[in-house]
Amino acid sequence: MESLRFVLPQSEIPTHWYNVAADLPTPPLPPLGADGQPAKPEQMAAIFPTAILEQEMSSERWIPIPQPVREIYRLWRPSPLVRAARLEQMLGTPARIYYKNEGVSPAGSHKPNTAVAQAYYNQQAGIRRITTETGAGQWGSSMALAGQMFGLDVRVYMVKVSYEQKPYRRSMMQTWGAEVFASPSEMTQTGRDALARDPNNQGSLGLAISEAVEEAAARADTNYALGSVLNHVALHQTIIGLEAKKQFELAEDWPDVVFAPCGGGSSFAGMAFPFFADNAAGGHHGKQVRLVAVEPASCPSLTRGKYAYDFGDASGFTPIMKMYTLGHDFMPPGIHAGGLRYHGASPLVSQLYHEKLIEAVAVPQLATFEAGVMFAHSEGIIPAPESCHAIRAAIDEALRCKESGEPKTILFNLTGHGHFDMGSYDRYFSGELEDFSYPEAAIEKSLKCLPQVG
Numbered sequence: 001m002e003s004l005r006f007v008l009p010q011s012e013i014p015t016h017w018y019n020v021a022a023d024l025p026t027p028p029l030p031p032l033g034a035d036g037q038p039a040k041p042e043q044m045a046a047i048f049p050t051a052i053l054e055q056e057m058s059s060e061r062w063i064p065i066p067q068p069v070r071e072i073y074r075l076w077r078p079s080p081l082v083r084a085a086r087l088e089q090m091l092g093t094p095a096r097i098y099y100k101n102e103g104v105s106p107a108g109s110h111k112p113n114t115a116v117a118q119a120y121y122n123q124q125a126g127i128r129r130i131t132t133e134t135g136a137g138q139w140g141s142s143m144a145l146a147g148q149m150f151g152l153d154v155r156v157y158m159v160k161v162s163y164e165q166k167p168y169r170r171s172m173m174q175t176w177g178a179e180v181f182a183s184p185s186e187m188t189q190t191g192r193d194a195l196a197r198d199p200n201n202q203g204s205l206g207l208a209i210s211e212a213v214e215e216a217a218a219r220a221d222t223n224y225a226l227g228s229v230l231n232h233v234a235l236h237q238t239i240i241g242l243e244a245k246k247q248f249e250l251a252e253d254w255p256d257v258v259f260a261p262c263g264g265g266s267s268f269a270g271m272a273f274p275f276f277a278d279n280a281a282g283g284h285h286g287k288q289v290r291l292v293a294v295e296p297a298s299c300p301s302l303t304r305g306k307y308a309y310d311f312g313d314a315s316g317f318t319p320i321m322k323m324y325t326l327g328h329d330f331m332p333p334g335i336h337a338g339g340l341r342y343h344g345a346s347p348l349v350s351q352l353y354h355e356k357l358i359e360a361v362a363v364p365q366l367a368t369f370e371a372g373v374m375f376a377h378s379e380g381i382i383p384a385p386e387s388c389h390a391i392r393a394a395i396d397e398a399l400r401c402k403e404s405g406e407p408k409t410i411l412f413n414l415t416g417h418g419h420f421d422m423g424s425y426d427r428y429f430s431g432e433l434e435d436f437s438y439p440e441a442a443i444e445k446s447l448k449c450l451p452q453v454g
């Protein structure tokens with residue numbers, strides 16, 4: 001029998017993360033403050049530990065993974081690389097399809113890869129508490145888990161509508177010892193102001209970020225943690241692609257094309273950047289690997305946004321960053337891949353896309369659920385709605401191979417399982433979900449509100 005799972009021994013957990021900044025054609029642009037000047041390190045130091053800020057700005061190619069972080073990674077890493085042979089059969093494709101299963105982490109997604117590292121650096125800096133926000137709950141649960149591992153108190157501001165609709169994500173965070181408040185809350189000035197304006201405010205990611213940052217900035221024992229977008233988050237996630245490369249050596253195969261879902265861009269970065277390192281160095285045995293970010297048609301920042309300076313949050317609280325954006329006050333419709341509802345894409349991913357070194361596609365919602373169900377039928381795993389975006393793109397590529405007869409090797413990032421998303425599957429099965437492509441006029445309108453720079 002042929003092997004389908006390529007499992008590395010724990011001694012093979014990578015010892016260094018890969019920093020793509022070392023291989024970019026031009027250095028990454030710094031974030032800017034309200035005055036248009038590079039954001040001041042002092043401002044950032046109020047909410048992030050020095051080690052994280054150094055990683056954010058580093059151009060070193062390899063950054064060591066601290067031993068205590070590797071020891072926690074051992075609880076679920078290396079994650080399996082699996083050949084989706086039954087999916088290949090179902091499609092009748094000559095392509096070979098592989099997925100890297102990040103759903104095996106205790107929180108059920110790739111997000112603990114960075115949450116654990118961030119908790120460690122904060123604990124080392126003498127910080128006792130972390131504040132953060134969560135939309136659908138995946139990031140909050142990852143940070144709650146990581147805080148527990150390093151003895152930090154974690155307070156999560158959870159967007160009110162999810163707090164009410166996803167009670168089990170909240171109980172997960174509480175089981176790992178975190179405090180969870182529906183945002184807007186009475187705990188911060190931002191929250192009290194929002195509630196004074198509208199007592200029924202259902203919250204937004206932007207508001208929850210503002211609450212978490214306000215609290216972290218005001219307390220010396222407290223820092224803030226973010227689950228995507230920033231350079232250090234992309235860095236920590238590269239453990240995914242670095243392991244995948246070792247596993248492809250075991251499989252005696254190599255991908256022609258790599259797909260990952262793209263919200264803020266951390267899971268795409270984590271999978272794709274280590275393969276980009278080979279592309280930048282002339283290719284793997286001279287062969288370039290295509291790297292494709294897959295985003296929802298309803299929140300298409302790379303494929304339909306503008307490469308411009310914009311705020312990281314909806315309220316205009318954070319420094320501005322050069323990225324593909326739909327405008328910080330872009331309101332994505334209530335699509336079911338909650339983790340992909342972000343108005344921009346990570347500056348590093350954006351820069352690579354702008355330089356045409358990576359590709360992007362947008363896929364409609366119904367087709368992603370259709371792909372997720374095909375995956376569940378053939379491979380058994382019920383994928384997170386976010387992951388279904390990468391599965392859709394991988395299936396489409398495999399079907400093109402069927403047309404052309406090319407036996408390509410396809411890799412995608414299975415970023416998480418969908419066990420907390422069964423409500424979304426229910427709505428798909430009952431025909432309540434629809435496709436939504438954002439009207440051009442609405443995108444133009446929100447792009448009018450970009451901050452003016454230079």
Ligand SMILES: *Cc1c(COP(=O)(O)O)cnc(C)c1O
Pocket residue numbers: 109110111138139227228229261262263264265266267268339340384386387415416417
């Ligand atoms: C958060 C999330 C994503 C998208 O986030 P990125 O910042 O783009 O990585 C994708 N899949 C799952 C399961 C998630 O939880």
